[in-house]
Amino acid sequence: xxxxxxxxxxxxxxxxxxxxxxxxxxxxxxxxxxxxxxxxxxxxxxxxxxxxxxxxxxxxxxxxxxxxxxxxxxxxxxxxxxxxxxxxxxxxxxxxxxxxxxxxxxxxxxxxxxxxxxxxxxxxxxxxxxxxxxxxxxxxxxxxxxxxxxxxxxxxxxxxxxxxxxxxxxxxxxxxxxxxxxxxxxxxxxxxxxxxxxxxxxxxxxxxxxxxxxxxxxxxxxxxxxxxxxxxxxxxxxxxxxxxxxxxxxxxxxxxxxxxxxxxxxxxxxxxxxxxxxxxxxxxxxxxxxxxxxxxxxxxxxxxxxxxxxxxxxxxxxxxxxxxxxxxxxxxxxxxxxxxxxxxxxxxxxxxxxxxxxxxxxxxxxxxxxxxxxxxxxxxxxxxxxxxxx
Ligand code: KG4
Ligand code: ZN
Numbered sequence: 001x002x003x004x005x006x007x008x009x010x011x012x013x014x015x016x017x018x019x020x021x022x023x024x025x026x027x028x029x030x031x032x033x034x035x036x037x038x039x040x041x042x043x044x045x046x047x048x049x050x051x052x053x054x055x056x057x058x059x060x061x062x063x064x065x066x067x068x069x070x071x072x073x074x075x076x077x078x079x080x081x082x083x084x085x086x087x088x089x090x091x092x093x094x095x096x097x098x099x100x101x102x103x104x105x106x107x108x109x110x111x112x113x114x115x116x117x118x119x120x121x122x123x124x125x126x127x128x129x130x131x132x133x134x135x136x137x138x139x140x141x142x143x144x145x146x147x148x149x150x151x152x153x154x155x156x157x158x159x160x161x162x163x164x165x166x167x168x169x170x171x172x173x174x175x176x177x178x179x180x181x182x183x184x185x186x187x188x189x190x191x192x193x194x195x196x197x198x199x200x201x202x203x204x205x206x207x208x209x210x211x212x213x214x215x216x217x218x219x220x221x222x223x224x225x226x227x228x229x230x231x232x233x234x235x236x237x238x239x240x241x242x243x244x245x246x247x248x249x250x251x252x253x254x255x256x257x258x259x260x261x262x263x264x265x266x267x268x269x270x271x272x273x274x275x276x277x278x279x280x281x282x283x284x285x286x287x288x289x290x291x292x293x294x295x296x297x298x299x300x301x302x303x304x305x306x307x308x309x310x311x312x313x314x315x316x317x318x319x320x321x322x323x324x325x326x327x328x329x330x331x332x333x334x335x336x337x338x339x340x341x342x343x344x345x346x347x348x349x350x351x352x353x354x355x356x357x358x359x360x361x362x363x364x365x366x367x368x369x370x371x372x373x374x375x376x377x378x379x380x381x382x383x384x385x386x387x388x389x390x
Pocket of ligand 2: 359
């Protein structure tokens with residue numbers, strides 16, 4: 001009889017503002033996934049406050065891990081945890097410490113190995129996750145999707161990687177300043193739309209786009225109406241490129257400045273005045289047409305830059321697929337644009353289920369099945385690595 005090997009890994013993630021734990025079987029099948037989001041705690045400050053994040057992780061970590069283990073036990077009463085995996089970087093140091101210490105304690109008490117995992121790498125594994133009892137969206141073995149172009153796009157990162165196989169990665173492009181998510185969040189703050197900005201910008205831009213109707217004429221009309229914001233293309237030869245090619249990198253600082261100038265000059269146009277034309281946006285409310293136009297223009301500049309660099313990268317390498325992960329990969333316009341680009345360039349696009357796009361423990365547990373940055377005594381002695389690179 002052939003013995004089927006089963007490996008259940010408990011994954012713990014506390015690198016930013018989500019306290020998360022999950023149990024994943026054999027690197028893909030999610031048996032439990034618990035995420036406690038701290039967004040309401042940070043909202044008044046317009047961004048994540050490390051000290052608040054750290055305290056909230058301390059308060060929540062036990063409950064979140066217990067819940068993940070209980071849900072796993074409810075599915076598989078005879079199942080056991082074979083290893084513990086944890087994010088040790090990159091991220092906020094006081095936040096990472098909470099998860100790493102909890103994971104060390106749990107691994108020691110269970111008498112199982114501890115694995116330290118890179119958060120960005122884990123985001124790139126999310127399209128392979130599927131819920132227990134469901135069929136996976138990426139049907140084949142993980143290895144068959146490589147070599148792949150990886151795009152990790154979140155609040156802290158915007159990086160393009162050439163992924164030869166699992167664990168063999170090379171950075172080929174990146175942002176020279178703000179990450180795409182950060183650019184969304186900063187614009188949202190400036191326009192008084194609240195935190196986190198990405199989902200609000202996405203919803204407003206979508207409502208603006210839809211206000212033009214459908215069909216090619218509507219698309220042309222919408223495109224023509226947009227404010228010509230800078231397209232995020234760095235100049236060749238600037239020192240921040242650090243040896244990377246400018247046509248595979250983005251820079252969003254000029255875009256941010258252009259938005260600030262616009263607001264300083266035309267701020268009154270963005271207000272919702274009595275009798276003025278407005279657009280109703282789900283989960284946001286009523287916004288002036290001009291505000292919606294500016295938000296859509298800003299998003300389009302980011303999507304245009306990311307799409308353009310992705311197409312260039314796809315043309316430059318021999319890739320079987322395009323894998324995207326991270327919170328910004330939820331952006332509906334970006335997903336649509338990358339889907340079109342992948343189809344035109346003849347590669348398969350792999351995206352995660354929405355619930356696995358933001359930070360979660362499942363991606364940490366899943367990647368640990370394939371790859372561990374640190375294991376054994378080295379992991380038990382590890383310190384956090386806030387600036388860890390892939
Ligand atoms: O991956 P993630 O949860 O945390 C980090 O590792 O950063 O990403 C959070 C980021 C935030 O900047 C948030 O505004 C952005 O993802 N985001 C979006 C959308 N949903 C979340 N950005 C654009 N469009 C969205 N729909
Ligand atoms: Zn993340």
